[in-house]
Amino acid sequence: AQSVTQLDSHVSVSEGTPVLLRCNYSSSYSPSLFWYVQHPNKGLQLLLKYTSAATLVKGINGFEAEFKKSETSFHLTKPSAHMSDAAEYFCVVSGVSGGSYIPTFGRGTSLIVHP
């Protein structure tokens, strides 16, 4: 079985300040991990992915995430928030379940960026 916990339902930051969105996962096997972003009334776009290579993963729009196996975490960070970063962010784990890989989503974190 696998699961994802996004520790914050909402995160509020000021423009230009750092962003931290937290994600913990549980998986019976070595998982693949992803972050997706969803802007209002839009589909889901892949931000970055971890698939057992480098533990620090860089994605689009200045985001990065670090895979920490000992902490079962995959937190998303960005040094400086922009207004355009305001969106819903989903942490996803994809590990073997019943012989197949199934992406399992967290509940999402809403990022609010203040001017």
Added chain:
Amino acid sequence: DAGVIQSPRHEVTEMGQEVTLRCKPISGHDYLFWYRQTMMRGLELLIYFNNNVPIDDSGMPEDRFSAKMPNASFSTLKIQPSEPRDSAVYFCASSSRGGTEAFFGQGTRLTVV
């Protein structure tokens, strides 16, 4: 490739009517997923296919929901009869193999009145 294509983008229907949502996955992808997104429950996996075969439909909420994948380039999700609580955004996604990222369509916003 144009990405995952879903149709229609919006659907408004009356309670009791049949609704069919359509999805064209990315060519060459052999996994296809149907998700439902609501405010209350977030993103839920309804069913997924591997090489056109349904593998796990345990997320399908009721017998009113059914999904098919007659070939590698087309899938449908049908609700019959529809109910107001089925109102949600339904996403289709595909991936090339297990463990790789899933590519999502733009979703179908279903409103049942």
